[in-house]
Amino acid sequence: MLPHTLVPLLTWRQLLSALVARRLDDEELAKPWAPEGSRILWLSRSTWSLWAVVRAREAFKPARPPVVWFPDFFCNAALTEVRTTSAQVCFYPITSELSPDYSACHRMAEGMPPDIFVVVHYFGRPANVIAAAEFCRGQKCWLVEDAAHVLLPTKGVGERCDFVLYSPHKHLPVPDGAVLALRTAGPGLGETAGAVWSQLSTIVDARRSSRRVASYIWLVKRIAQKMGLRRRAVAPFATDAMAPPTGPAAMSGLARCLLTQLIGKLPAIRATRMRHALLWKEVVGGTAISAVEASACPYLAGFAPAGGEIGERLYGRWGRLSWPVLTWPDLPPEVARDPAEHSAALRLRRGRIYLAVHQTLSFRDVVGREGVSPAPTGVQWEWFNGERSEWEKALTAAGRSSLLQSWAYGAAKSALEGWVPKRATITMNGKPIGAAQILIREKFSLGWVWRINRGPFFFGDTLTRGDVEEILRQLRRFARASRGVVLSVAPELELSGRSAFALQAAHFRVRAGVSPWTTIWLDLRPELAAIRASFAGKWRNALVSAEKSGLEVVASTDLKAFEWMCSRHREAMAQKGFASIAPELLLSLRAHSTGDDAPVVLKAMADNEAVGGICVGRHGVAATYVVGWNGPEGRARKANHLLLWHAVAWLRSRGYLWLDLGGIDEDKLPTVAAFKLGMNGDRVQLVGEYLAA
16 A cells, blocks of 8 residues: 555545636635635745734834744744744743643743744634733734644634734645735724734735745646555654745745636635544544644644654554644654753644544545454344334434434425435334435436435444444445445434445445534523523624514414415525525425424514514424524514524424534625524534435
8 A cells, every 4th residue: 555645635536627727816715714804915935924013013123123922832834934034033841731821821922021922723624712812902013823733724723813814825835825814893902903914914925935846846746646656754752953045025826827727626625624634533532642633624643642652653553554644743852952941842843643534534544443343243224114103203212303204304305306205214133223215216317316315313322332333334325336226325424534435345435525524402401491501692792682672472283374485485596596405395394294283474564564584494303493584673673583493492392302403504604604603502423324225
């Protein structure tokens, strides 16, 4: 097997597309990384971004050299250009939790107060920037957030600083590319932001030079790696290398072309990196090797062996196996010279090892390192031939079931779109453990697609990884290329190393470019007062405001109310241009529901006029928020808060135990996602979509 690369590789399609596609301009290209209200510059590396900020400070206050504080757990290579300025570089201690040691920082500030304070979001996990902003206000200094390890902005990153730095080239198959964003609402710039931006732009423009040669050298290396020319050399465990030359400051044209092709795939890339980190955790984590807490998008998968000596031995062994193993960072020499002051950074440097999680690793690259679990006996898939009432009992036994696995949904898809629903039960040693609704349709006379969405669902949570592997192996047998059957499965399994490992062991492959489904489950079993108290403060305040606004909420399961909801939903899609469940499918779902599971519509009324409404589907002992609509008056009166609260009360009074808030997309619909997250339910991300043929 070829040794893995530590960085992602281009696909041939990406390379060819980049050569013929148009380039986005700087602002369009930076949209995924630029915080609202910020001004951006593109450079080749974040080391140049740091240099530009320091040079701007030199120009802004030329009377004395600026004092720049970096955390002591910091890569020396990133300081290459900063060290060419007049700045005095200082290193403040961090704690073992990778946070600034503010007691030490305050002591340092008595003798050498900072002009620039740099805080790092290590490995993609947001740091406590609130404390950093307070410290910088007290010191009257600029706050820089180093988000080089962050693929995409997330909550807690880039919200309170003066400058934020991103390094897309660290995460993506591009030769260079770094974003420097200036914010006007940070703790240090204030009214001087405009003047500083002008100086910053002038400084960067003066140092722009072509990276064409360097980018093509990078391209030749990556093509060679794709063709199998890869080195197995592993750097020594405890030796910090000298900082390499940085190269030109400007981003290359090749990087712009490649980034243009890649920015639409960033959410899927983020999901893949998380999946790989969880897989590594499942494969190598154990009592002697604990996995470091992962972020929402890990830069690397970190592991903390029990003792530095064991860590060094593991590093060497994994390197000999050609695993993508590395240490981080190459510490600055000033840190190594003062072990008493920087003890936490030195322990972290010698006590952790890392594995690459980039998106061009394959499941086999990771999972193939460990054998498949022994197959349990007695797992069987059997076709369900019972009545609808029996299927509803199965959904009830599952507890948190999905609307997509309901009888009504299968019947609706059959009547409207021609999918044929087949239902199966899963037993182990004769005991029922789960079930699944499979939708089947012929595709252009070329074969059949078998589709399972949000299934199988299981009764209880006692299944081992081996159990899940065998269940999926048995399911995999339905797919037969010789019979023209393609099986598409989006399992009701939470994103974890266990579930991803089980799918790989059963020879499923992940469907590229599809982000895993994420939703919020609200537990309706506590008392209403306890449920309400669990909501975020702002959400409760909005609910109180809605209750005082004079709105009345009316709940109904009759057809007229449902048709009204579908009309409002159709109008909203046409006006706002968003994609959602088709109104025709909703009407078909209602037509195939019974009185016991018919969707409920709740309207917010003002002076006998509806100003907002939501539709909630019912299945088993669970329910799902399906669609909603808000008119201008409804938005002003916070009708959605009131409607969802009344839905909670209505469902709970009728014995429902769970409410699925209908999915969230923090990238495309951040406002809607924030609204649902405010109810403080259980955030669940599923393992994703997989194919077999």
